[in-house]
Amino acid sequence: xxxxxxxxxxxxxxxxxxxxxxxxxxxxxxxxxxxxxxxxxxxxxxxxxxxxxxxxxxxxxxxxxxxxxxxxxxxxxxxxxxxxxxxxxxxxxxxxxxxxxxxxxxxxxxxxxxxxxxxxxxxxxxxxxxxxxxxxxxxxxxxxxxxxxxxxxxxxxxxxxxxxxxxxxxxxxxxxxxxxxxxxxxxxxxxxxxxxxxxxxxxxxxxxxxxxxxxxxxxxxxxxxxxxxxxxxxx
Amino acid sequence: xxxxxxxxxxxxxxxxxxxxxxxxxxxxxxxxxxxxxxxxxxxxxxxxxxxxxxxxxxxxxxxxxxxxxxxxxxxxxxxxxxxxxxxxxxxxxxxxxxxxxxxxxxxxxxxxxxxxxxxxxxxxxxxxxxxxxxxxxxxxxxxxxxxxxxxxxxxxxxxxxxxxxxxxxxxxxxxxxxxxxxxxxxxxxxxxxxxxxxxxxxxxxxxxxxxxxxxxxxxxxxxxxxxxxxxxxxxxxxxxxxxxxxxxxxxxxxxxxxxxxxxxxxxxxxxxxxxxxxxxxxxxxxxxxxxxxxxxxxxxxxxxxxxxxxx
Ligand SMILES: Nc1ncnc2c1ncn2[C@@H]1O[C@H](COP(=O)(O)OP(=O)(O)O)[C@@H](O)[C@H]1O
Ligand SMILES: [Mg+2]
Numbered sequence: 001x002x003x004x005x006x007x008x009x010x011x012x013x014x015x016x017x018x019x020x021x022x023x024x025x026x027x028x029x030x031x032x033x034x035x036x037x038x039x040x041x042x043x044x045x046x047x048x049x050x051x052x053x054x055x056x057x058x059x060x061x062x063x064x065x066x067x068x069x070x071x072x073x074x075x076x077x078x079x080x081x082x083x084x085x086x087x088x089x090x091x092x093x094x095x096x097x098x099x100x101x102x103x104x105x106x107x108x109x110x111x112x113x114x115x116x117x118x119x120x121x122x123x124x125x126x127x128x129x130x131x132x133x134x135x136x137x138x139x140x141x142x143x144x145x146x147x148x149x150x151x152x153x154x155x156x157x158x159x160x161x162x163x164x165x166x167x168x169x170x171x172x173x174x175x176x177x178x179x180x181x182x183x184x185x186x187x188x189x190x191x192x193x194x195x196x197x198x199x200x201x202x203x204x205x206x207x208x209x210x211x212x213x214x215x216x217x218x219x220x221x222x223x224x225x226x227x228x229x230x231x232x233x234x235x
Numbered sequence: 236x237x238x239x240x241x242x243x244x245x246x247x248x249x250x251x252x253x254x255x256x257x258x259x260x261x262x263x264x265x266x267x268x269x270x271x272x273x274x275x276x277x278x279x280x281x282x283x284x285x286x287x288x289x290x291x292x293x294x295x296x297x298x299x300x301x302x303x304x305x306x307x308x309x310x311x312x313x314x315x316x317x318x319x320x321x322x323x324x325x326x327x328x329x330x331x332x333x334x335x336x337x338x339x340x341x342x343x344x345x346x347x348x349x350x351x352x353x354x355x356x357x358x359x360x361x362x363x364x365x366x367x368x369x370x371x372x373x374x375x376x377x378x379x380x381x382x383x384x385x386x387x388x389x390x391x392x393x394x395x396x397x398x399x400x401x402x403x404x405x406x407x408x409x410x411x412x413x414x415x416x417x418x419x420x421x422x423x424x425x426x427x428x429x430x431x432x433x434x435x436x437x438x439x440x441x442x443x444x445x446x447x448x449x450x451x452x453x454x455x456x457x458x459x460x461x462x463x464x465x466x467x468x469x470x471x472x473x474x475x476x477x478x479x480x481x482x483x484x485x486x487x488x489x490x491x492x493x494x495x496x497x498x499x500x501x502x503x504x505x506x507x508x509x510x511x512x513x514x515x516x517x518x519x520x521x522x523x524x525x526x527x528x529x530x531x532x533x534x535x536x537x538x539x540x541x542x543x544x545x546x
Contacts, residue, residue, distance in 0.1 A: 052416060077418035089413040091406045098402055105418040107399065152418050 003065055004029045005187055006156055011059040013050040020046045022211035033188045035198040038208035044191045045086060048158045052076050052083050082154025086161045088141045092134025096125055099133045099144055103151030111153025112184050118147040121180055139170035156187040207232050238369040243492045249377060251484025252384030256439035258464045258476040259391060260432025266408040266471045267425050270326045273333040276458035277340035278433040282306045282440025283449045284344055287355035295358035303438040310433020314426045345451045352450040380442045404428060463525045467532050469542020478540055483525050490521035
């Protein structure tokens, strides 16, 4: 067995003087769905931002066999790492279709996903193809951000709290989309706070507490470990 | 009277479209840098001088094509190796940098071409009368300028609203970080925008040079009017810059054509308060009108006609 697709070793990151990530280590294998769980403020978003190069990282981050520490965000994205930020940062003035087109890295490269494919998974987006992204509901905007990143044909997609603030029905839809993404051979790093869909769809999970990983295991193992859940996840 | 209206409208629209060729680039550059580029009119001057130099060696048409490209390249280099470094030190540093650059360009132009106006002429192929109306002739070269300016406008609009590159630029202006995360090289996009904006200013210089006067003070003469345009239109707003360009173009052109004084228009009552000023013709007051508009806009509508942000 070769090296995992994404291999993070002893990752450190700072905001000014505060030492936010204090040696984070984890892997995501090819075709795997991995969740990174933890309470608010433990550093999950910072972890993904550091991987993207949006927050300066130190330590080692290898993606598809290549060291990516020191690369700029657009270079990391071009290697095939997709990122869906938690703030659902769509371009409000552009239409749904234009938002999707912006996700493409080039027009020559035919990826796993076309606009039509995504419209098939989300008929809602198709109905609203020509409306400005800004008027969509929160759930629709979440779908749009995920789909926009998929248009760039990532091999691994990192999604930050996609179910946050969504209705149970919308959460179901997100779960369905993630399953569809995995089916097409894309690896997923899912950041969540609650266990909801993570426990059901993940192959493996990590739990984070104040700047480092405090648990690693299968959904079954986490289910069995009431102590970890109580100390690091439940409120 | 009708004659005056027709010719002033034509000239006003022409002047306005020329202003817009500069204001559009300045507006795009403002949107990405967050500061006004004081050297923008200097790129217009460089265009005129490059055009002059090439036209006297090979001819007007090669200059018409090559000079804007050269100016665009200069602009891109200035962004890449100047502004991008200065950007780290904040907006004031950027502003001062563009301010200094304007003087550097003016001094260089004087060193190479001297202080006096150069003899940049309308090409023979365009040196004829387009039409005659009420015994007044209208030069073909002016129609050509209008055509180029309108053509540029349509081209810019099509690029920005109809192409993927245009979409990326629009998105990068407001959400640079998100656009970068999607795999687009935002600094490179900004360098391109700066280059294209400079090239547009250069093109305006190339076509305006032969019609106006190509001299080292031409940047300093146009620069202030340009700022009036972008502030009146609303900083960062392209449609605003368009409306304001035409507005200023028309106001300026009509004002210089009106030979009435304020006392002719409003009666002699104001003379007691304003003295001789009341006897001045509108034409004599024309230069101050744009700045008056600027001041009034800043007082009563600080966002400009179509802008969203405070100046
Ligand atoms: N831009 C920032 N500047 C300073 N501190 C930040 C910034 N973003 C996050 N932090 C701090 O870093 C820590 C980790 O934040 P974050 O990674 O967003 O946590 P999570 O995503 O797990 O909720 C928090 O204590 C937060 O206050
Ligand atoms: Mg977070």
